[in-house]
Amino acid sequence: MHELSIAMGIVDAALDESRRRGVEVSAVHLRLGALSGVVKDALLFSYEVACQDTPLEGSQLIVEDVPVIVFCGPCQAERELPSVQLFACPECGTPTMDVRHGRELEVFALEVKEEEELRKEVQA
């Protein structure tokens, strides 16, 4: 299982961005490709562990699954693969390795706490 080191990478990236922007993070949005080699459940579990004792503790990891999108030459179109076990156009059946999406492992957005929220937290 390498999800813990991936989760620590996510936390590092999110912390770095939040510091740079001077914001506090309540959730991290991740794009996770079907070919990234990362198991979502293991990652969600690892994320909590990786957040411990960091400013991200208590934040949420929101994962957007990205399916494999290939380009089919004969169809001249992008197609979504129904399964990663068959790299062929689901319409015409032509095998293809022209992968356009599905390898993503990307922190693409941070949900940040508004100043008002922060003030409330301080008061409480």
Added chain:
Amino acid sequence: MSEPRLVEVRRNVLKQNDVIARALREQFRAAGVFVVSLVSSPGSGKTTFLEKTLTQLQPRYRVAALVGDLATENDAVRLARSKAPVKQITTGTLCHLEAAMVQNALQDWDLRTMDFLFIENVGNLVCPSSYDLGENLRLVLMSVTEGEDKPLKYPTIFNSSDVAVVTKNELADAVEFDWSAARTSIQSVRPGMQIFRLSAKTGEGMEAYLNFLAQQLAEQRAVAHI
């Protein structure tokens, strides 16, 4: 409650690894060394296969190997019998190699003294698929005893590999290995993949694979004008 504010950041989680891998690839190109990484499940015969590869390439080429292992140095000891320079990377509990480990291990090696460098990853068909090591060729090894549908069970690693080697062919009859089913499952997850069927033990089929490597090295050097 108001809608949470979203800030777009777009950060590749493996960027650090990818940056090092790119630097390694450039280093390999400049030194004229062709780098092959080996991935497989535990027990598929990676070390025997690599030992034979090193021994048989050696009369004609300068070869070296890095081997990743969780805890022991047994593999490095076995490979040292080939008389090629071999270095062990002990990963501890880590189930895969990362580019930084390769970079560290190579620090006191002069890449210009090599034609081929082999990097044996930790025996694992899942985790290594996410990490680029800067290699020129990723070779996935499966043995006939593992079953024909291995590629369908681990599509990501087969898909991210460049060439497949099916080994322990001397046992194919005993385990009633269905060659055509195996080929179909490889081609299903990685269309067009070149496959070598061989026995590291008897040497059967090794020549075609070694010739392929020699050709890859020649092509790389032709492109790099070395």
